[in-house]
Amino acid sequence: MSDRRSADFVPLKPDEFEILLALAAEGRHGYGILKILEARGVPLAASLLYRKLHRLMDNGLVVESLRRPAAQEDDARRRYYRLTTLGRSVVRAEAARIVALARNRQVRKLADGLEGGRA
């Protein structure tokens, strides 16, 4: 059942994929996600991030996490987010799609052509 439903969400929008990816390893708070995205070179406006997060929550891909970090690192005002099973299978499906795409000979040829052109 979850397979069928995760297929409904693929392909993801790029920034949604980035958000899910940022949550793939562990649950994070919003600011944490923002910092990861910035580090990866895909900065996002805070309001945009939260809107996307809530869209993902509405669709059942992300939930607010009850598990929190150790007390000294915690801030009571923070909300933590984590992937649901569905979210995890969606991000996997999307990753698989991208890998499959990257393996596609035609896609590789196009990418090589671009690099060659640049050289």
Add this chain to the structure above:
Amino acid sequence: MPEPGRERRVERVLRLLLRLYPPDFRAAVGRDLVETSVARLRDATQSGRRTRVLRFWLTEGVRFAVDGVLERFRTLPAAIDDGAQALRRLRREPRFYGLAIVTLALGIAAVTTIFTVTDAVLFRPLRFDRAGELYLLQSRFGPMRFSSNSLPNLQDLRSSVTMLDWVAGAHDYSPALADGVSEPERLASLLVTEDYLPGLGARVHVGRPFAPADYGAGADRVAIVSYGLWQRRWGGRLDALGRSVRLDGVAHTLVGVMDRGFRDPAPIESGTPTGMWVPARHGDPALADRGHYAFQLLGRLAPGASLDAARDELAAAGARLSEAYPDDNRFGENALAFELTALADATVGDVRGRLLLLLGAVILLLALACANVANLFLANGTTRQQELAVRSALGASSGRLVRQLLLESSATAALAGILGAVLGAAGIRAFLAAAPEETPRLHEVALDARVFLVVMGVTGVTALAFGALPALRASRAALRDASAARVTASRPALRAQSVLVATEVALSLVLVAGSALLLGSFVRLLRVEPGFDASDVVIADVRPPASAEDPDRQRVFYETLRERAAALPGVAHAALAYSPPGVRGGAYTRVAVEGRPAADFADEFFRINPVAGGFFEAVDIPVRAGRVFAPDVRGDEPPVIVLNEAAARRFFPAVDLPVGRRVTLSPEPGAPTREVIGVVGDVRQRGPAEDAEPQIYVPYVQEHLPRLSLLVEQRPDVVFSVGAFRQLVREIAPDVPVDRVEPLQDRYRAGAAQTRFLASLLVVFAALGLLLAAVGTYATANYAVSRRIREVGVRRALGAPATKVFRLVLARALGVTGIGMAAGVALTLALSRFLEGYVFGITARDPATVALACTVIAASATLASVGPALRAARVDPNRVLRAE
């Protein structure tokens, strides 16, 4: 160093700035946003950079505020995105949404069609200046009503009645139009008084309106042509103006073309749009006769005048006119009186009842469509209950779920609306094409956006309400049961659906029974024994040429026409009649009967029908006693008459054989008495729906009336050639148009046209209703099977045979249908009185018809439930149990 105090201040300001964000966004993520910005500030401070407050506000603060404003604009695209999602969902389940859309669209189309027509014909103000104050002025002498009055009386009223500030009249006549170029044609025309056209707000398209001088005694004869005739006959060319045309042989100059949108009031134009308007000139001898009642009168209430005061004033005027001109304005003992009827009512006439009946029927249909959509959405919502509950449990807000379901149902409603508008526009065109000719105001009917929006609104609200219900229920269920993985709280839903289906069955039963009653009436109308045989008889209306002014010449014209027509190949009989059988209209006379007191027949009028040639043979009216007129009967022989049975009974109730008795066709002393030479069978003169009336046949040569119809009976093996007939008329009188040549059967059956129209529309509505009810039954039965699939599986596993399961499901579905049918029968009987005036030959509560309707409903419900029942019977117990 972190400074808790500064952080708190920053937080407070940020909270204020949150006001810039849209409220729901603020509620959802406001806390996160503030926390993030504060965290940024803290990070910047911790990394050792010197962070000035000003700098923080210039970067992070401004971004925070701008994002808020942007977010307000973003909600719009988000809604569009949700809409797109809803549309995707529609595409994924085409069967369910297709059914809902088609159901709704059919309902919307039917209701829009009938609402639009009803609104245009019944409720819109007439398209005249101050239309609400216009009245039709009819004349009455005791019990006898006349639609017209004379021009001198009209002029009298105009100068004497103050409560009406406008009195005008029009005299409809049908001259032969000849212009020496195209074929002559019969034209609906109006002789109008000076005030008539300006008072109704008529304007000319090109040329000039009538001037006062055009109405003067001896003025040059002029005419205004209708836009339609101008286009048809003169191709809309401007050189038609100034052209001279002959109306009944008299030259008139065309001075103007009437505005395209102008139509005379329906009671005045009597069915056919006016082709020409001609001024009623003062002093024309025929018009100056005070006893020549030819003008239909219209009046407009003066500002501030009351209707009662106007009636009083008219009563006085009538009495005065009778007093002053007793020869012209009295009828026996009765003085002239006037009746005022609002022009709007006079225009609509008895069409009102029929349209209201149709309106009632489509309101039932609309209720049915709404019930059906509600039912479909309930069924759909319950099957989605699980999905909704899961999403709700995973944190999707109930508002969000409701919004999404609302979007889905409004997308459904919107698509249904588009389809419904297209179908409705087609429905209106079909209605206009099929409506009986005499239906008034049809030219004013056009698809009405307001009507459409109202209908859309009603159905849309239903769709929205029932579309959102499952979401609300799902969120409640999720609150109750956090796991919510398997929500089966659908017993109330099933009950609600059953109630809806029963309602649908009841409503569709009313529609089916009503349409069956009218259809039965129509069939009975066609089967009515008319008393004559119209088969193989062709009727042609031909009037004498304008040159034949005196009766003798007209007789010669008609006799020549009849003899030449009889000689045409394929003609068995050629006859003439003033009132062909089965055709409305005609002449009436008062009588005095030998041996009976005059008081027995005072104020009573009897149909008089001059005929010639083999009339009784041509239409096969049987001779009951005596004989009919000899073919060579002459005008100077002793006058004779033939009575039909109804007249014989009425005149001579105590006599077995009235042959040889005498009747006078006038109550005046000294009028010639006529001998009854025979009695013939009754005919349904006024169409199949009305009983035969007493009728007096006279030889045409002994009682002259100026226009006759030619009846030609064909030999069965040879076809009568209309072309040859027209050629013949052209040879005898080149200026005479041949108006209508058609089978007599068609003319007679036109009398059933209203019933046929009403019946066919109701049949369409009933078919729609039946379809909707069947869809509802199917959806509910199907849903019930889905819900009980485990139970069915267990039963099968425990050894219940498939046939038993099949019967069980069928029985449940038909049980609901049975309850609906019981309610439907009660409703049908309760509503039957609205049909009473429209049924013929059966009562509006005819048990056989109601039983037939029940059978139809039961059959369609059975058909609709067979599919789901089969599905239940085919359930594989192993699979169901394994899935547990």
